[in-house]
Amino acid sequence: MFTTDMLESQQKEVRMNQFDSDTLERIILFAYTGKIRISTNNVQSLLSAANFLQLTPVQEHCANFLNARLNTANVLGIRALAATYNCQSIMKVADRFIQKHFLTVAQSEEFLNLDVDSVISILSKDELFVDNEEQVFEISMKWLQHDLPNRAIHSHKLLATVRLTLLKPHFITDEVCKHPIVRSSLVCRDLIDEAKDYHLIPERRALMRTFRTKQRCCHDVPGIVYAIGGLNTANDVMSMVEIFDPLSRKWSIAKSMGTVRSRVGVAVMxxxxxxxxxxxxxDRLRTVEVFDAQKSTWSEVAPLNNKRSALCAAALGECLYVCGGYDGISSLSTVEIFNPSTNKWKFGKVMKRQRCAAGVAVIGGCLYIMGGHDGMSIFNSVERYNSEKDDWESVSPMLSKRCRLGAVAFDGKIYVAGGYDGTQFLRTAEVYDPDKDTWTYISPMILKRSRVSLVVNNGLIYAIAGYDGDSNLSSMEIYRPNENIWTLGPNMIAHEGGVGVGVIPISPEQL
Structure with a gap:
């Protein structure tokens, strides 16, 4: 301003009309002292001035101040303020807060008074923390009804953000189709017809690989990690369960199972x-137990058709899938599917190969089985089950052959780590990108781990227990995907390897 040919360089007095004297004084003091006092009364004016004067350090101080004070009552206002001054750091934190606390934020008066573009932006996010898509539908209708005469014209835009294919068919029929707002719009009815076709004509589902078929998943929500069964220090099989709370970073003992189990399959649904x-x-087991965290009770459900250990288990849609394993005589290629509503198991489509001690992960509505062995050979091959086609297909193999590996899905990719390749116990880890159908090595774990379990919790990947070739492990490592680094976490207090691991997420109401 003063050292170039700008107009102000020729003036004896320059008027700063953009902000008040107190704000300018604080900014001048910051220039000399590096310190600034921020309060709820001056943070907006300071942020405005820092933006105008391109004072990045002051913007960062304001951002830290606001981010530390986010709550469900003010987050939308703070987010709007940040957007006014294009403060990306505040916007990013506010967006994550809105996603995590969506059900509470959506009940606020601020939300009901948002403009249509802002509401659509929120409802379209993949990481909204909801129990089901029905909640998104109900909130979208509530926003429309808040000012129906002026908002009815946007009904089709709001309904398009609801992932109708994820709604239960009876909810579509009983609630969505009969809703007056939906019935009054031809475009809304077209969207409903599309969702009905998805449910009624499964062979057409491949044509709808859009956001409307993608499950929402909030990675910022902490859950409780459960390590079940496995071995103790004397190498005895256990029924004991211990849990890890990521907030307190402590392991503690929980309610034991009714049966001792090692090499157990674990799935959460x-x-x-x-x-x-x-x-x-x-002996290998057919029995199945289910743990209800709210009641803190274990109960038995229908047993498997085949006894299995070292099996793959995962939730896909509204059913549990169990793949492969070992029955005490041979490795298995068979698949069993459990429907909790009927408490029955049925056989599914057989895998291409017999696989024991393989890894399993679910992404994009497909079940992936990685590696394992058939009693003779250890594999690097990967096969994928498409429930819509009811068929298994081969995809790109892993870079290393592995059995007794850990595998987990996170942010649209599959991570595998550890295992045994027939000659050595592994530290290596790799990641699979389904869009590119490629595997890439990532940073190796700190320790060699065969029979390792991987889970995702609160945006981090946990590698728990295992066997390093000499002894069973009670240790845990934590992988940060954004930084590509592993760090050691707290050791388990009762287990020595062989555990099955799952994460029970908290509900939106518990936040």
Whole structure:
């Protein structure tokens, strides 16, 4: 301003009309002292001045001040303020807060008074923390009804943000189709017809690989990690369960299972944890137990058709899938599917190969099985089950052959780590991108880990327990995907390897 040919360089007095004297004084003091006092009364004026004067350090101080004070009552206002001054750091933190606390934020008066573009932006996010898509539909209708005469014209835009294909068919029929706002719009009815076709004509689902078929998943929500069964220091099979709270960073003992199990399959569905099959030290098991965290109780459900240990278990849609394993005689290629509503198991499409001690992960509505062995050979091959086609297909193999590996899905990719390749116990880890159908090595774990379990919790990947070739492990490592680094976490207090692991997420109401 003063050292170039700008007009102000020739003036004896320059008027700063953009902000008040107190704000300018604080900024001048900051220039000399590097310190600034921010309060709720001056943060907006300071942010405005810092933006105008391009004072990045002051913007960062304001951002830290606001981010530390976010709550469900003010987050939308703070987000709007940040957008006014293009303060990306505040916007990013506010967006994550809105996603995590969506159900509470959506009940606020601020939300109901948002403009249509802002509401659409929020409802379109993949990481909204909701129990089901029905909640998104109900909130979208509530926003429309808040000022229906002026908002009715936007009904189709709001309904397009609801992932109708994820709604239960009876909800579509009983609630969505009969809703007066939906019935009054031809475009809304077209969207409903599309969702009905998805449910009624499964062979057309491949044509709808859009955001409307993608499950929402909030990675910022902490859950409780459950480590079940496995071995103790004396190498005895256990029924004991311990849990890890990522907030306190402590392990503690929880309610034990009714049966001792190692090499057990674990899957979580609808906030219930299933312990499937396994080995009791004498024989392979068919029995299945389910843990209800709210009641802190274990109960038995229908047993498997085949006894299995070292199996793959995962939730896909509204069913549990169990793939492969070992029955005490041979490795298995068979698949069983459990429907909790009927409490029955049925056989599914057989895998291409017999696979024991493989890894499993679910992304994009497909089930992926990685590696494992058939009693003779260890594999690097990967096959994918498409429930719409009811068929298995081969995809790109892993870079390393592995059995007894850990595998987990996170942010649209599959991570695998550890295992055994027939000659050595592994530290290496790799990641699979389904869009490119390629595997890439990432940073190796700190320790060699065969029989390792991987889970995702609160945006981090946990590698728990295992065997390093000499001894069973009670240790845990934590991987930060954004930084590509592993760090050691707290050791388990009761287990020595062989555990099955699952995460029970908290509900939106518990936040």
């Amino acid at each position: 609808q906030r219930k944890l299933y312990a499937i099959g396994g080995f009791n030290g004498i």
